[in-house]
Amino acid sequence: MRDDQAPEVAAPGQAEVLGDTWLLATKLRVPRRRSLVHRPRLVRLLDEVADHTLTLLVAPPGWGKTSLLSDWCHAGDGRAVAWLSLDREEGDPHRFWHYVVAALRTVVPGLGEQALQALGTRQALTEAVLPSLINELVTVDEPVVLVLDDYHVVTNTEVHDAVAYLLRRAAPGLRLVVATRSDPPLPTGRLRAAGELVEIRAAELAFTGAEAGELLNRELALDLGEEDVARLGRRTEGWAAGLYLAGLSMQGRDDRAASVAAFAGTDRYVLDYLGPELLAGQPEDLRRFLTQTSILSRMTPDLCAAVTGRADSAAVLTHLERTNGFLVALDDRQEWFRYHRLFGDLLRHELGLAEPERIPDLHRRAARWLRESGDVPEAIEHFLAGGDGDGAAELVLAHWTPYFNAGHLRTVERWLEMLPSERVERDAGLCLARTWVLLDQGRLDVASAWVMRAEQAATGPDTARDAALARAVHRFKIGDVGACHAAARRVLELGSGDGFGDTVARCILGVGLFWRGDAVAAVRTLTEAVRSARGADNQLAEIYALGYLAVAHLHAGALTEGRRVADVAMAKVVEPAVSEHFVAALPHTAHAALLSASGQLDRAEPAADRAVGLARRGAGRLEIGLALAHQAQIRIALGQDGTAALDDARQVVQGCPDPGWLPERLAGLRRSLRAAAPRPVAGDGTSSLSEREAALLPLLAGTLSLREIGAVLHVSVNTVKTHSRVLYRKLDVTSRDDAVHRARQLGLL
Known part of the structure; x- marks a missing residue:
């Protein structure tokens, strides 16, 4: 009956290891069966899931969506149900799909290994992650139901687009069930027209008179007359949470008919009327415990003790769990709890009226406990809510890099957006975090300003080197050969730093030499970059450097060595984790160039096309231009029209401050294109070829x-x-x- 029963998180540091230690097992479990009223008419509607691609439960909070799904799942019937309870952290596409794969693995062990590898290198969802997942689902013998609960918390369009892609190309054995407070931006119109959609909305979820009577009289023992039950049903319009709240407020009252008459069923009246009514009857010490802990999205006895200062927090939570329908256990061990969201709203409203001056301190207490327990995201949010921007900033500085490297780009971006802007701008480390997010998003113009801020805010050799490294990468990505070369040299002069920094600096230095026309020096530096990447176990950087090294060998006239290096690089890019990443563009470019050089143009053309497609996924402007140049050259050699590729490459060059030798190369290709005009055919003369x-x-x-x-x-x-x-x-x-x-x-x- 009650909505929002889905567990959100487990204790910090105690999540089950599900491929990644940050995945929380409680989000993947069907909530305990706690519905007070069994509703077979709705369970029968859900039984139609097997015959439809998408089942949609859409209603405001408190209409019993989660409880109904829990009832249905626990009913059994042999169905395989993968459950995922969502929260706002799953607005990060990388995090969302990690959890989806983890949920599916609870019913199909080992599923999605290639998808996880693609996620690990931040490859395109609809080009690498989802196709492999869909292909695996085709081979599953038994139908699988994937439940996405609280889908309304997802606001990222990339997530919506990817779910829509999954629905369009869903394997026959996959059925999706989505519970949400509002209609999601999914292709429901097409599915509805095709008869592939089941919809359960507030009208269906609304309690009937018989169901309301069962709840109020049998479960809550109110002994209301039929007319009073009908009146409450009309006032609440069958809203499950409203009925339950109303019923709780009437327990212990003598004049229940008057309470029914005074009750109003809209959300506003529920908050204004039931809040004071429910809390007024509580002892003062319990009331203070409730309001003070309402700042927590989840709670455990130790966390409650840290916030309230009460040593008896465990006993209080046990009492509330037994006697108060608004406390929800999040795990089977009943160590973690949360308040029903509507009840939590009431408590926070009351806290704001009773002790507004305490709120910042309560948040800071929670933040300190969560920080010590290792829950970085929630600690950051509580520090910010408590007005401690410095505490939040310290956590972001300490943890943004591993989150970013794990693919949680949106998570890092949200942290930076929540921090006070002046705090970010005066800290070189935070400026660099912002820079790398922008570089990864391709927002190069905005990234330039943040590199400058990082340089200005640098206070020591480490931050100065890190800023110089970001500058080198930024200058290369925008096509400024001279500046990226100088910036890379500065990084190495400042010290090698860690393995990542040394590898990136040597890559950029070698690339700069290549684009300046010094292929021999580029070969030496890129060879060092390959060695550094291997020492740092940086597979992506190794493939990137190998691709450039092969191309540099070709430009230096070392055809045999170029072919050897290209073969090594191409052997690595077939691995699922890197095959769709933009760093694979350079090995494919070298491969296309070698095939073309040996006259194997029919094989060279698809290799060049592949290189262009990969480069457009995040490579620098010059790398896109180089791939297009090879594509144009091969098309011209095949007697085709290379104009489009040359025009695209010229547009890329026009946006580059210092594009090195690429304009000269494109001009030569333009001349070749003109020289390839049709000529009359004379006698063949071929029979005498030696x-x-x-x-x-x-x-x-x-x-x-x-x-x-x-x-x-x-x-x-x-x-x-x-x-x-x-x-x-x-x-x-x-x-x-x-x-x-x-x-x-x-x-x-």
């Missing part, structure tokens, strides 16, 4: 220089020139481009 000339022709169609072609054929450059002149004469052309074009017309390539 074996050496036939071997030379596909290499001329690639991107190797004549000297590099000689190395491939094991002849001198002069011999290559001699064979080329003979080949041109036989094809009746005068240039390399014309020879390639003529060969395509004749079907030789």
